[in-house]
Amino acid sequence: MCFDHDARPPINPITGASFSSESLILTAEDGTDFMAYAARAGVPGSPAIVVMPDVRGLYPFYEELADRFAEVGFDSIAIDYFGRTAGTEPRDGEFDFWPHVERTTHAGLKQDVAAAVALLREGEGNATRPLFTIGFCFGGSSSWLQAAAGHGLSGVVGFYGRPTSARGDIPAPADLTEHFECPVLGLFGGADTSIPPEDIEAFDRALSGAGIEHELHIYPGAPHSFFDRKAEEFADVSTDAWTRCLAFIAANS
Numbered sequence: 001m002c003f004d005h006d007a008r009p010p011i012n013p014i015t016g017a018s019f020s021s022e023s024l025i026l027t028a029e030d031g032t033d034f035m036a037y038a039a040r041a042g043v044p045g046s047p048a049i050v051v052m053p054d055v056r057g058l059y060p061f062y063e064e065l066a067d068r069f070a071e072v073g074f075d076s077i078a079i080d081y082f083g084r085t086a087g088t089e090p091r092d093g094e095f096d097f098w099p100h101v102e103r104t105t106h107a108g109l110k111q112d113v114a115a116a117v118a119l120l121r122e123g124e125g126n127a128t129r130p131l132f133t134i135g136f137c138f139g140g141s142s143s144w145l146q147a148a149a150g151h152g153l154s155g156v157v158g159f160y161g162r163p164t165s166a167r168g169d170i171p172a173p174a175d176l177t178e179h180f181e182c183p184v185l186g187l188f189g190g191a192d193t194s195i196p197p198e199d200i201e202a203f204d205r206a207l208s209g210a211g212i213e214h215e216l217h218i219y220p221g222a223p224h225s226f227f228d229r230k231a232e233e234f235a236d237v238s239t240d241a242w243t244r245c246l247a248f249i250a251a252n253s
Contacts, residue, residue, distance in 0.1 A: 002054035002137045003225050005093030007061045010229040010238040011068045018042075019070035021063075025088050026079070026119065028111035034083025035090070036116060037063040039070035044125030047154070047253045050116045051078035052135030052143045054225075055101045059091070072246065075126075077116040084108055101138065106170045109142050110149045117151050130154035130253040134245065137161060137225065141173050144186070147212075148179035155252040157185040157245055160192055160224050163203035174203045177210040184214040185248045187241050189222035217244065 021039040028034065035058050049069050053062045058080035066076035080088075082100040113133065121127050132155045135143030140161025147156045158173075163186065166172045184207060188200055200216055207214040219226065219237045226234040227241055 002056060003061050003228055004230075005056065005059055007225075008229040009061060009065045009068055010227060010231070010235060011065075011242055013068070014071040017071035019067065021067060021070070023063075026077075026112070026115040028083070028108070028115050030108075030111055032083045032108070032111070033088050034112055034115075035080040035088050037066055037078045038076070038119070039063075039066040040075045041070045041073045043073050043075075044123060045129050047074050047130040047132060047249050048120040048126070049074050049076040049249075050113055050120070050131070050133045050146075051076055052113070052133055052139035052146075053078065053081070054135075054137040054139055056095065056097050057082050057086075057091070057100070059093075074249070075120055077120060079112050079116050081109065081112065083112070102168065104170070105168065106145070109145070109170065113146050113149065114151060117153075130249070132157060132249055132252075135159070135161065136227070138167075140186075141165070142170070144173035144184060145171070145176060147182050147184060148176045150181075153182045155183045155185065155248060157187075157248060159187045159227055159241070160189055160195060161186070162195055162199065164199045174206040177203075177206040177212055180207070180210060180212045182212075183248070183252050184212055184216075185244065186214070186216040187227075187244065188216070188218045189224055189226050190218045190220040191222060192224040194224055215244075215248070217241075 069076035140158030
């Protein structure tokens with residue numbers, strides 16, 4: 001189970017932080033319009049983040065996560081996946097996302113991320129800024145796949161993505177590691193029955209075999225979707241995961 005519609009990131013806002021935010025419509029290379037949410041720190045040349053949601057697509061959890069990144073100085077864009085099949089109208093918690101997940105394609109994901117990357121590279125001093133993707137569940141594995149998509153990324157982060165599972169024409173990340181072009185961070189719950197330890201071990205072997213710098217960290221006892229403000233029993237785990245993300249970005253910028 002991924003986050004509920006009313007879930008929020010377990011990260012405290014920074015009092016007095018200055019950033020701007022807006023909902024917008026981006027256009028992919030194939031002409032598809034899709035929803036996005038941009039939070040801008042306004043620090044030219046600083047690292048920037050493309051936030052890749054879970055199977056529900058763009059909703060408030062990921063908009064707030066983009067805000068939290070902007071508060072620490074990183075321009076961020078959270079994207080939706082379903083412009084080709086569900087249009088660009090905002091959706092509530094009753095949105096039936098699974099039919100749209102099943103129709104999402106590898107090429108579509110790549111083009112949508114490319115549109116967000118292009119926007120983050122606009123402006124003086126931003127053309128060569130370090131860029132990262134971060135995703136959760138479906139977005140976690142999709143984030144790792146962007147390491148092989150030719151975006152010129154500095155790193156990819158995935159929370160509890162499935163590293164050895166393909167979906168439709170979307171390949172398993174472990175099968176594309178020989179094409180990866182940047183370091184990888186993977187964060188997993190040890191009690192997540194949907195991602196057994198042997199799948200993480202297989203991903204580790206594939207990354208090592210391809211010579212890709214990586215860190216795959218498992219939190220014992222943590223479930224799938226542990227990174228949730230409502231999951232108070234996993235607050236320490238969530239804090240550690242956020243710290244690891246920021247350290248990964250700093251180390252690869």
